[in-house]
Amino acid sequence: MLMNVNSMYSSLSAFLILFLSLFHVNQAIILNVTDKASICNATALIQQGMMDYYLGTRYGGTVGMFQPPYYWWEAGEAFGGMLENWFLCQNDTYKSILMDAFIAQTGPDYDYMPLNQTMVEGNDDQCIWGLTIIDAVERNFTAPDKEGVPGWLALSQAVFNTMWARWDKTHCGGGLRWQIFTWNSGYNYKNTISNGCLFQLAARLGRYTTNTTYLEVASTVFDWLTSVGFVVLDGQDNGNVYDGASIEGNCTDITTIEWSYNHGVVLGGAAFMYNATNGSTVWENRVNKLLAGAVKYFFEDGIMYESACQNSGNCNNDQRSFKSIFSRMLSFTSMLVPETAPTIDALMKTTAEAAALSCSGGTDGHTCGLDWQKKAWDGVYGLGEQMCALEAIQSLLIHDRPALYTQYTGGSSVGDANAGLNTTTTNVLQNKLNITGGDRAGAAIITAIILAVLLGGAVWMIF
8 A cells, every 4th residue: 555655656746747847848938930029039038037137127236237247348248139139129128228228337438438347447348338339329229318428329439439549559569458457467468359349340330430430440450460360361261260469479479269259259340341341352251261260160060159168168157158249240240241141041040949949947947058059958047148049049030120220321320430539537558549520431540649658556446
């Protein structure tokens, strides 16, 4: 009799486990890659998971910031994906949150150097926000609704101007340092993400405004990246994008690790240059080589992965978000360089399917994982995992909505070519620039003087 009772309880337990597991699966993300409603429903669930980490709606929380251990730059990255979702899915759910965050983090000089990042902000941090704000320009996101706040275009131009003012010809023949301030670790390191972001921001401003000054700067930055060996385009239709190098060896001892976000930002910048130059052969060749490298280094069995750390299981919190920017840049490239669409769209389809299958974990049943090759949740979770899945899946809609606007094809944001040039923010290196609005043919840089500013006194951290 006891054996029968135990058997009954065992059977009941097994039934309950099966029932609960079936219920759990039913909560997982179901994705039809050819149906917009399915794609947008999936991304809505993913964004709910992202908002679990958001501080801006909590009592006493900082608007525009996510909870530790996620840094300020990653907030800019996350909002970039959510902004794309607002446009691609015509989803207003988080519109006010985006608006509030974009305004709250502008900083006192409206250049995305906010007080909560005083003394710790790097060039790459500022420019990730810059890429999100230029996206607001190109997607016609509603103009800032707070009196005195400049338009999105002016804010993008302020980021560009303050970054270009730090171009350092004294070491390695040019390039931005990783850090803005001397006291931060990495000040003597010049990295690809800072320079790649500046390259892309300049290319996008040039495309949007048709001001050739921006395109000239973009070319200058790209030429430096290739001359120093951070970007290598060999003769085998392949492209490498490395991490960076220290100025102490004149940028010759290159850290050759390859990250998807570095590759994506440079590829995306090249795609914007191709589009802005009406399909120039030079930029077409560069796009093709960079895309070949992207396919070779960051896809396995047709599914995207972070090759430098994913298989070894040692991706840190930052690296676990890199595929989000990479996905966005691949989708932009597919749109801006139509010849790349067959290759990119096929890869993003298989990647989106796998990413959706990874979003089957957690107590909600649709928490996303890191390793999409498993085609199931791998037990890893966080803001980065949500962001990556969001951008991979919504990239399927890139051709279903209007292309990124310019000011002559429907863009309406108000600009200021001199934004940020009179900033009160102290920069260690400054080029004094005078960039005029000019006519549609473009404008010229009138002066470019490099000043070395010695900073002393007590240094304190403000969070």
